[in-house]
Amino acid sequence: MGTYFGAIADDFTGATDLAGLLARSGVHVSLRIGTPETPPVETAAFEVIALKSRTAPVAEAVAETTKALGWLQAAGAQRFFWKYCSTFDSTAEGNIGPVAEALMAQIGTDQTIYCPAFPENGRSIFMGNLFVGQQPLSESPLKDHPLTPMRDSNLMRLLAPQVTGRVDLVDRLTVAVGADAIREALAGLRGESLSHVIVDAVANEDLFTIAEACAGMPLLTGGSAIAMPLPLLYLRSGVLSGDNKSYQAPDTDPRAIVLSGSCSAMTNAQVAHYKAQGRAAYQLDPLILAKEGPGAAMSWLAGQDLAKSPLIYATAKPESVKAAQDILGVDQAGEMIEQTLAACAIEARNLGARRFIVAGGETSGAVTKALGADQLDVGPEIAPGVPWCFCHSGGHQIAITLKSGNFGQEDFFTEAQAKLTA
Ligand SMILES: Nc1ncnc2c1ncn2[C@@H]1O[C@H](COP(=O)(O)OP(=O)(O)O)[C@@H](O)[C@H]1O
Numbered sequence: 001m002g003t004y005f006g007a008i009a010d011d012f013t014g015a016t017d018l019a020g021l022l023a024r025s026g027v028h029v030s031l032r033i034g035t036p037e038t039p040p041v042e043t044a045a046f047e048v049i050a051l052k053s054r055t056a057p058v059a060e061a062v063a064e065t066t067k068a069l070g071w072l073q074a075a076g077a078q079r080f081f082w083k084y085c086s087t088f089d090s091t092a093e094g095n096i097g098p099v100a101e102a103l104m105a106q107i108g109t110d111q112t113i114y115c116p117a118f119p120e121n122g123r124s125i126f127m128g129n130l131f132v133g134q135q136p137l138s139e140s141p142l143k144d145h146p147l148t149p150m151r152d153s154n155l156m157r158l159l160a161p162q163v164t165g166r167v168d169l170v171d172r173l174t175v176a177v178g179a180d181a182i183r184e185a186l187a188g189l190r191g192e193s194l195s196h197v198i199v200d201a202v203a204n205e206d207l208f209t210i211a212e213a214c215a216g217m218p219l220l221t222g223g224s225a226i227a228m229p230l231p232l233l234y235l236r237s238g239v240l241s242g243d244n245k246s247y248q249a250p251d252t253d254p255r256a257i258v259l260s261g262s263c264s265a266m267t268n269a270q271v272a273h274y275k276a277q278g279r280a281a282y283q284l285d286p287l288i289l290a291k292e293g294p295g296a297a298m299s300w301l302a303g304q305d306l307a308k309s310p311l312i313y314a315t316a317k318p319e320s321v322k323a324a325q326d327i328l329g330v331d332q333a334g335e336m337i338e339q340t341l342a343a344c345a346i347e348a349r350n351l352g353a354r355r356f357i358v359a360g361g362e363t364s365g366a367v368t369k370a371l372g373a374d375q376l377d378v379g380p381e382i383a384p385g386v387p388w389c390f391c392h393s394g395g396h397q398i399a400i401t402l403k404s405g406n407f408g409q410e411d412f413f414t415e416a417q418a419k420l421t422a
Pocket residue numbers: 261262263264267286314315316320321322324325333334335336337338359360361362363364403404405406
């Protein structure tokens with residue numbers, strides 16, 4: 001059968017996050033890195049397109065997303081999903097709202113919901129306010145995000161300036177009553193203008209109730225978790241046939257490389273934990289890289305035993321990141337590190353690495369591009385929102401995982417390996 005569900009994500013780690021949660025139901029999920037240039041043939045029932053549009057200018061994000069939607073429509077998709085960050089990362093201009101309105105116009109619908117909640121990773125919404133763990137979004141580390149500092153926790157206030165239509169809320173009290181109450185509330189909010197409805201969710205049970213109420217809507221928007229129940233709901237209602245077989249992950253050679261360009265608090269802890277286990281690790285210093293290039297990193301890599309999964313990282317604490325950025329410039333420092341980690345990925349592949357553990361959204365973009373990975377099949381989840389994916393690179397079967405900065409436990413890098421060898 002062709003595609004039934006088509007999703008578009010605004011960054012790469014977010015796309016694997018969504019794909020991993022859909023694949024929990026055992027369905028085959030195909031992930032495309034960028035919109036394919038060729039028309040769809042032999043597509044999966046669940047297709048996710050990963051874009052890099054989170055902080056792009058609004059017009060560019062809208063153009064890229066509607067192009068992706070066109071491809072999914074051509075693939076036969078009937079239900080659509082717009083995936084953004086579980087911390088609603090966006091600027092005052094967008095891109096969450098403008099993209100949603102462009103998708104609504106192209107799909108021909110006048111109402112959609114917004115549910116970035118991801119309770120397993122500590123993101124919950126109550127009375128329209130987003131919490132990260134126990135902190136309101138605007139008091140969490142996201143208030144200092146370099147590109148999209150989140151200084152308000154109220155999703156209605158954040159979304160309203162980004163859209164032309166009305167913004168409303170279906171709150172937790174209604175969600176607690178059940179799916180019929182949500183449907184009724186949504187019907188009551190429909191009007192002459194486009195209807196954008198934030199929906200509260202504090203626990204997985206809420207997500208199941210909301211998904212049940214909204215599974216028939218042509219377009220849903222949110223983080224990954226609200227999409228998690230959809231495959232089973234589609235199968236149960238019969239709109240999707242049961243012959244949609246689950247994906248059998250192929251065996252991969254265990255030689256691995258860990259590449260970390262994320263500087264989040266969690267990735268810093270993961271790098272420290274890995275090093276504390278005595279793993280071989282090489283730190284990229286942006287100031288030395290700027291003077292001497294990647295030669296020393298490449299020579300170090302050539303001397304490593306890939307069976308022991310060495311780590312190359314630029315991950316650093318905010319003070320050193322800032323110091324490097326002050327000297328080199330934010331974009332130049334980031335770009336240089338991304339290109340070095342991408343070059344390390346190719347070199348590691350040439351040396352025999354077949355498993356790639358990558359930390360950081362931008363870093364993941366650079367590495368997947370370098371490896372020529374344009375279509376990934378989604379396999380087992382290592383941590384909530386971080387699955388292993390499989391593809392071919394340079395004529396070899398490889399496994400790759402793209403970890404969002406904030407996700408995974410401290411032992412993520414060893415857990416990732418254990419998940420495949422177990
Ligand atoms: N030591 C460093 N100094 C300056 N910039 C860095 C350093 N280490 C990594 N970076 C850059 O910071 C950015 C991290 O972003 P990203 O990979 O998306 O991680 P996250 O998912 O945590 O946001 C990348 O552009 C990366 O190249």
